Amino acid sequence: MRQRLSTDFAYTPLTTRLGYYMGVPSADLAAIDDLVFEERSYERGAEVIGQGDAVRSAILITSGWSARARYTAQGARQIISILLPGDIATPDLFVIDRMDHAIVALSELTVRFLDKQMLQSFLVRAPELAAALWWATAQEDSIVREQVVRLGRRNAIERTAHFLLEVHRRLLVVQQATESAMIVPLTQNEIADALGLTNVSVSKTMSRLERARLIRRQRTVIQLLDIDGLVELSDFNTFYLHLNDRAEMGEGP
Amino acid sequence: MRQRLSTDFAYTPLTTRLGYYMGVPSADLAAIDDLVFEERSYERGAEVIGQGDAVRSAILITSGWSARARYTAQGARQIISILLPGDIATPDLFVIDRMDHAIVALSELTVRFLDKQMLQSFLVRAPELAAALWWATAQEDSIVREQVVRLGRRNAIERTAHFLLEVHRRLLVVQQATESAMIVPLTQNEIADALGLTNVSVSKTMSRLERARLIRRQRTVIQLLDIDGLVELSDFNTFYLHLNDRAEMGEGP
DNA sequence: CGTCCTATTGATGGGGTTCAAGGCGTGTGG
DNA sequence: CCACACGCCTTGAACCCCATCAATAGGACG
Numbered sequence: 001m002r003q004r005l006s007t008d009f010a011y012t013p014l015t016t017r018l019g020y021y022m023g024v025p026s027a028d029l030a031a032i033d034d035l036v037f038e039e040r041s042y043e044r045g046a047e048v049i050g051q052g053d054a055v056r057s058a059i060l061i062t063s064g065w066s067a068r069a070r071y072t073a074q075g076a077r078q079i080i081s082i083l084l085p086g087d088i089a090t091p092d093l094f095v096i097d098r099m100d101h102a103i104v105a106l107s108e109l110t111v112r113f114l115d116k117q118m119l120q121s122f123l124v125r126a127p128e129l130a131a132a133l134w135w136a137t138a139q140e141d142s143i144v145r146e147q148v149v150r151l152g153r154r155n156a157i158e159r160t161a162h163f164l165l166e167v168h169r170r171l172l173v174v175q176q177a178t179e180s181a182m183i184v185p186l187t188q189n190e191i192a193d194a195l196g197l198t199n200v201s202v203s204k205t206m207s208r209l210e211r212a213r214l215i216r217r218q219r220t221v222i223q224l225l226d227i228d229g230l231v232e233l234s235d236f237n238t239f240y241l242h243l244n245d246r247a248e249m250g251e252g253p
Numbered sequence: 254m255r256q257r258l259s260t261d262f263a264y265t266p267l268t269t270r271l272g273y274y275m276g277v278p279s280a281d282l283a284a285i286d287d288l289v290f291e292e293r294s295y296e297r298g299a300e301v302i303g304q305g306d307a308v309r310s311a312i313l314i315t316s317g318w319s320a321r322a323r324y325t326a327q328g329a330r331q332i333i334s335i336l337l338p339g340d341i342a343t344p345d346l347f348v349i350d351r352m353d354h355a356i357v358a359l360s361e362l363t364v365r366f367l368d369k370q371m372l373q374s375f376l377v378r379a380p381e382l383a384a385a386l387w388w389a390t391a392q393e394d395s396i397v398r399e400q401v402v403r404l405g406r407r408n409a410i411e412r413t414a415h416f417l418l419e420v421h422r423r424l425l426v427v428q429q430a431t432e433s434a435m436i437v438p439l440t441q442n443e444i445a446d447a448l449g450l451t452n453v454s455v456s457k458t459m460s461r462l463e464r465a466r467l468i469r470r471q472r473t474v475i476q477l478l479d480i481d482g483l484v485e486l487s488d489f490n491t492f493y494l495h496l497n498d499r500a501e502m503g504e505g506p
Numbered sequence: 507c508g509t510c511c512t513a514t515t516g517a518t519g520g521g522g523t524t525c526a527a528g529g530c531g532t533g534t535g536g
Numbered sequence: 537c538c539a540c541a542c543g544c545c546t547t548g549a550a551c552c553c554c555a556t557c558a559a560t561a562g563g564a565c566g
Binding site: 078080138145 | 323325326329330334345347348349384390391394398399401405406407448449488493495
């Protein structure tokens with residue numbers, strides 16, 4: 001599965017992110033590849049790892065969409081955060097024994113498994129990389145905090161607009177979106193699970209956004225027709241994404 | 254401010270937690286004291302550190318209640334998580350430049366400031382302590398994830414009961430609650446900000462819980478009259494608190 | 507004793523859920 | 537190739553939980 005370019009190594013979404021924002025030596029980035037002992041694919045709806053499962057290896061999202069999720073006793077699902085290519089599915093793996101939530105595939109998904117012990121001992125020798133990985137998980141912590149604000153203090157249309165803007169911005173970082181369009185492979189049921197709504201409400205809300213000419217939908221393609229309008233509507237501010245922490249190469253996307 | 258017992262050192266809520274659950278050498282725990290360069294007190298409502306402020310030192314909650322909070326453009330506040338004695342106010346401080354949220358005092362509060370560089374270099378030499386601190390922040394990450402579920406998939410009465418159970422359990426760990434009672438120094442407005450509700454709704458909900466003989470209130474004292482009933486009502490499960498990860502001394506409180 | 511903050515309680519209204527019916531697109535098997 | 541099934545989306549109607557507005561009461565404190 002892994003391939004190396006003659007002059008360099010194969011950039012993954014994660015190494016793109018880390019290299020761009022944190023200036024990690026590319027030798028260290030390349031070394032991540034050597035810790036990969038398995039790459040696996042999942043189809044929509046499959047569970048990559050379940051709540052309560054032992055955390056035996058580090059899991060990186062290589063392609064496709066997935067999510068952290070918990071379930072209530074009544075069977076309702078709440079998506080805690082969306083994981084995109086370049087995200088780390090197993091933060092805190094060195095101190096947590098068992099997953100306190102599940103990772104589920106929301107599209108065709110491929111993930112890579114890294115050996116936990118090897119990663120740990122390698123990070124001791126690669127402090128810049130360790131910091132970069134830490135930064136990536138800190139970024140996600142902040143995203144989860146914003147998810148709390150979104151659910152606690154915003155209504156359906158604000159949540160939806162805010163969510164689309166966040167996802168778009170994050171896709172831009174890993175070069176999976178254009179300036180104003182992206183592919184969102186989620187059903188409205190899944191969006192509802194992420195936004196604490198129902199599929200019916202999501203349908204009506206998306207239609208409202210479309211009628212207001214803020215977005216346009218064609219199948220899974222979503223165009224953001226009026227980003228400023230969406231930002232204003234949903235009180236969106238990129239600050240929480242920590243895109244510019246320690247950026248050593250300018251502004252970034 | 255700091256005082257040492259003749260035979261040992263002064264346990265703080267944090268060292269109690271870390272020592273109990275992670276078996277960190279008490280010499281390492283004692284050494285935390287030496288990194289404290291300041292202890293400061295705040296009154297209700299004061300801001301310990303604001304959103305956007307530079308993170309210059311590690312901040313530990315020594316006594317009193319505080320919270321992570323973000324504010325919407327309309328001025329609404331969302332409390333992301335409650336911080337209790339023994340909690341760390343500045344996770345990720347080594348990789349994050351600026352706070353992406355504020356820390357506010359919800360009661361009389363005292364916090365300790367540790368020198369960031371000294372802490373960092375000390376942790377290199379004290380890997381057990383480093384792991385223990387990491388575990389404490391991982392615990393809080395899980396608590397924030399549960400906050401997402403609470404806001405996204407539970408109604409007012411479930412949220413309230415679930416919140417009370419969580420806080421009670423966390424207070425037990427740092428020995429600030431009895432088996433069935435605790436002091437909750439929050440106004441209903443603050444609880445509302447934590448639960449994504451309004452003060453009016455919190456008032457009505459707490460009254461309902463009281464009429465149902467699940468809790469009893471007298472000023473700031475809250476008694477949990479029927480913990481099983483509250484657990485059942487709110488689908489509460491302590492698993493997400495990670496109380497037993499690496500516990501080396503049994504079940505724990 | 508008045509002021510301010512907090513809690514309570516009732517009336518009203520609205521945003522989102524629930525229930526239900528129908529349509530669209532895709533895949534599948536007769 | 538068409539019929540049918542299935543998943544997903546849409547739309548409408550009714551309902552309900554919680555927000556909003558408002559009035560009152562209770563402390564704490566000067």
